[in-house]
Amino acid sequence: MREITIPISDDDIRSLKVGEPVLLSGIMVTGRDAAHKWMMETFIKKTREPQGEDLAVYDELKKLLNGAVIYHCGPVVSGLDTKNYKFVAAGPTTSIREEPYQAAVMKHFNVKGVIGKGGMGAKTLQGCAETPGVYFHAIGGAASYIAQQVVRVLGVYKLDFGVPEAMWVIEVKDFPVVVTMDSHGGSQHVVVDDNSRKALDELLAQPY
Amino acid sequence: MRDLTNEILELIRRTSSSLPPDVEKKLRESVERETPGSAARGALETILKNVELSRAQSTPICQDTGTPIFYVHYPEGWSTRKLKEQIRAAMVEATKKSYMRPNAVDSIYDKNSGNNLGGEDFPSVHFEEVDADEPLVIELMLKGGGCENVGAQYSLPDNRLGAGRDLAGVRKVVLDAVQKAQGQGCAPGVLGVSIGGDRGSAYIKSKEVLFSEMGTRNTDPKLAELEERLTHEANTLGIGPMGFGGQTTVLDTKITGMHRLPASYFVSVSYMCWAYRRRKMTVTGVDVVYE
Numbered sequence: 420m421r422e423i424t425i426p427i428s429d430d431d432i433r434s435l436k437v438g439e440p441v442l443l444s445g446i447m448v449t450g451r452d453a454a455h456k457w458m459m460e461t462f463i464k465k466t467r468e469p470q471g472e473d474l475a476v477y478d479e480l481k482k483l484l485n486g487a488v489i490y491h492c493g494p495v496v497s498g499l500d501t502k503n504y505k506f507v508a509a510g511p512t513t514s515i516r517e518e519p520y521q522a523a524v525m526k527h528f529n530v531k532g533v534i535g536k537g538g539m540g541a542k543t544l545q546g547c548a549e550t551p552g553v554y555f556h557a558i559g560g561a562a563s564y565i566a567q568q569v570v571r572v573l574g575v576y577k578l579d580f581g582v583p584e585a586m587w588v589i590e591v592k593d594f595p596v597v598v599t600m601d602s603h604g605g606s607q608h609v610v611v612d613d614n615s616r617k618a619l620d621e622l623l624a625q626p627y
Numbered sequence: 628m629r630d631l632t633n634e635i636l637e638l639i640r641r642t643s644s645s646l647p648p649d650v651e652k653k654l655r656e657s658v659e660r661e662t663p664g665s666a667a668r669g670a671l672e673t674i675l676k677n678v679e680l681s682r683a684q685s686t687p688i689c690q691d692t693g694t695p696i697f698y699v700h701y702p703e704g705w706s707t708r709k710l711k712e713q714i715r716a717a718m719v720e721a722t723k724k725s726y727m728r729p730n731a732v733d734s735i736y737d738k739n740s741g742n743n744l745g746g747e748d749f750p751s752v753h754f755e756e757v758d759a760d761e762p763l764v765i766e767l768m769l770k771g772g773g774c775e776n777v778g779a780q781y782s783l784p785d786n787r788l789g790a791g792r793d794l795a796g797v798r799k800v801v802l803d804a805v806q807k808a809q810g811q812g813c814a815p816g817v818l819g820v821s822i823g824g825d826r827g828s829a830y831i832k833s834k835e836v837l838f839s840e841m842g843t844r845n846t847d848p849k850l851a852e853l854e855e856r857l858t859h860e861a862n863t864l865g866i867g868p869m870g871f872g873g874q875t876t877v878l879d880t881k882i883t884g885m886h887r888l889p890a891s892y893f894v895s896v897s898y899m900c901w902a903y904r905r906r907k908m909t910v911t912g913v914d915v916v917y918e
Contacts, residue, residue, distance in 0.1 A: 440669060453737070495690050495728040507725045508681075508690035513773045513811055536773070537811040537870065558670050559773065559813040559869055560902040562690040563644075564677035581739030582729050583690075595673060597666050597871065611872050612809060615864040619806045622860055623788065627795035 422593070426486030427531040432551050435598045437605040441555065442593040446573065447488040447534070448480070451512055453584035454577060455520040463527050476576045483588060484528035488555075491517060491535030493583025494566070504572040506589065508562035511536040514554070522546025538599055538608030547602050554600035556607075568594045628709055634908060634915050635717035635765065636724075641917055642767045642906040643692055643726045645682045649841040650817075650878075650903045654678070657815060657868075657875040667873030674868070674901060685726070689813075689902040692727040693769035695743070695750035696834065700757050700764040707754045714765075718743045718750055763910040766838055774812035774900035778833075779804040780826060783892040792892040794853055797822055797882075798860075804896040805861045805877060810870015813900035817841070818857065818880040821895045823887035833897040836881040838905060845882055854880045868901075878903075 423431060425445025435441070450458070460467040462477055469477070494509040514521075514535030521533060521543045531552045533543070536559040547553055557565065573588040580586075599607040654675060661668035681688040697714055701707060719742045721727045731745030732738065743750065757764075781800040783792045788803055790796035801820055808816070821832035844851035857880040867873025878901070887893065907918045 438666065440666065493690060493728065495687050495692070495725050497725045508687040508692075508728070510690050512691065513776065515811065536813070537809070556869065556871070558673040558677075559810075560689040560771075560900060561673050561677040562688060563681040563684060563686040564673060566686065566690075567680065581732065581741070583739070595669075597669070599871075607872070608809070608870065611866060611870055614872075615806050615809070615866050618864045619802055622802055622863070623799055627793075627798060 425488050425532075427488070428486075429551060432531055432553055432602055435553050435601055436603070437598055437601050437607050439598045441596050441598060443488065443532075443534075443555065443596060444592050444594070445487070446483065446588065446590050447490050448483055449490045449492045449494065449585075449587040449589065451491050451493055451584055452516055453580040454586050455517045455524060457577065458524055458527075459520045463523050479576070480586070481528060484530050486529060486531055488532040488534060489524070489530050491533070494587060495562070496572070496582055496587070499582070504575065506566040506569040506572060509566040509569060510560050510562035511557040513537045514539050518542060522549075525550045525552050534594075534596055538606065544600055544604065544606055547600055548604055551602035553598050553602055555596035556599040557594070557596050565594065568592055628706055630713060631710075631910065632713045632716045632720070634910070635714055636720050638765060638767055638906055638908045638917065639695070639717060639721040640685055640724070640726045642769055642904050643687045643721070644685045645906075646678045646688055646902070647905060650901075651675075651678055653841050653878045654815075654901060657878065660874045661868070665873060666871040667867040667869075667875070670868040670871055671875070687726065687728070688904060689771055689900075690728055691771040691773065692730055693771040693904070694775065695727070696768045696770060697750060697752045698755065698766040698838070699752065700755050700761075702757055702761050702763055703759040705763065710754075711752055714750065714752055715744055764907060766907045767905065768834070768837065769904040770834070771813070771900055771902060774816060774898045777804075777808035777812040778830070778895075778897045779807065780830065780896070781894045783894060794849065797894050798853060798857060800894050801857055801880075801896055802860060802864075804898070805866070806864055808898055809866055810868075812898040813902065814866055814870060815868055815875045815878045815901050817878050817899040817903055818861075819897040819899060820880065820882040821885055822882065822893075823885035824893060824895070825888070825891065826893060829885060829893045829895040830897065832883055832885055833895040836883045837897065837899050837903070839881060841879050847884070850882045850884065854882050
């Protein structure tokens with residue numbers, strides 16, 4: 420299986436095609452609904468004033484996300500009392516909720532890969548072409564297995580969002596994913612949706 | 628009255644980390660149906676590795692430990708108030724032990740409570756009284772948010788789908804719900820379907836049918852036939868595990884009927900992800916048995 424190390428080069432991104440299984444290694448950042456809304460409003464659209472440590476976190480995120488990967492994940496984390504954090508369960512969450520933000524976040528931070536489940540829509544596919552970037556599909560629900568591939572938790576930002584919504588900085592080794600949206604406009608999700616719709620129409624036309 | 632907090636904690640641990648054997652068996656059968664080397668088969672193989680690992684380590688099968696839904700069948704004379712207190716105390720402890728993710732968020736102030744308690748409704752606890760000489764039975768289901776989000780309720784007739792107020796119409800809307808869900812609900816899923824009721828009671832019923840064992844059919848032959856037909860037809864849609872394409876989109880379908888108002892005809896579909904976590908404890912005297 421193809422192995423890819425984060426940060427990912429543009430050449431590597433362009434070489435990835437829909438359907439390809441990949442093992443990812445390197446440093447990535449988790450982010451889901453609250454994180455995407457916060458990044459969009461505070462740093463991209465600037466409709467909200469930065470508060471508290473926001474600007475310091477922004478500087479760190481710019482470095483961490485450049486050429487790197489965002490993981491749509493709300494983990495179960497142990498060691499919250501001691502800050503000796505460990506990922507206990509860490510599968511992907513449904514990505515489509517980040518559709519309003521994802522393309523803008525990819526372009527703003529030069530994010531090369533987004534990991535999640537369920538795929539994303541036309542706006543993100545366009546973002547994948549422009550950045551360039553890809554969407555990696557992880558196995559939904561395979562939480563203990565994926566947590567094992569998280570070798571270290573390097574830190575956490577925005578823990579005030581709550582454990583699932585915080586931005587966890589993690590190092591992973593051989594994280595298994597499948598490319599389902601590439602930088603050439605290809606989307607496995609569009610293909611499966613179209614084909615299943617045709618199959619549904621045929622079923623609906625059958626008598627009971 | 629006996630304090631069962633620790634026993635309920637054990638029920639939560641088992642539910643979160645150990646997939647029931649009937650579900651695991653169905654998943655193992657599904658692997659064989661997918662083409663070797665396909666993304667669909669790879670997904671199912673990873674799922675099964677995860678099932679084994681979670682059980683061995685007592686770690687959550689899925690990080691979304693879901694809405695905890697308890698059904699308590701209590702013998703006459705037990706205090707439901709005290710049982711609810713014990714369930715809530717066990718939830719707090721389960722969260723500390725990382726069997727559960729802190730999963731209760733205040734919708735108005737966007738604040739996670741941090742301990743899986745939220746108002747009177749989280750966790751969700753249903754009580755049903757049984758005779759005094761019967762055992763206490765507590766059932767628990769953990770239902771993740773991804774699959775809950777793709778649940779659907781149809782008010783028939785549905786003109787877009789040409790679905791009328793009969794089983795032919797029910798078939799059409801259920802297949803539509805599966806197609807709309809794609810892989811978003813962590814396919815392969817299990818369908819809980821209720822026909823009738825009001826909007827609220829119907830959705831509750833569509834989850835209650837998910838407590839029954841995989842493969843058991845409704846005693847009404849008309850519904851039993853529709854259950855089998857829907858599972859078969861959903862698997863011809865080509866959505867497959869995780870929506871990667873493939874043969875296995877739905878593992879099983881459960882249907883139940885309810886009385887309705889003359890004016891209403893609801894079909895409610897609860898989609899349960901492959902991480903179909905449900906367990907049961909039975910308390911007879913001092914003995915506690917887990918299934």
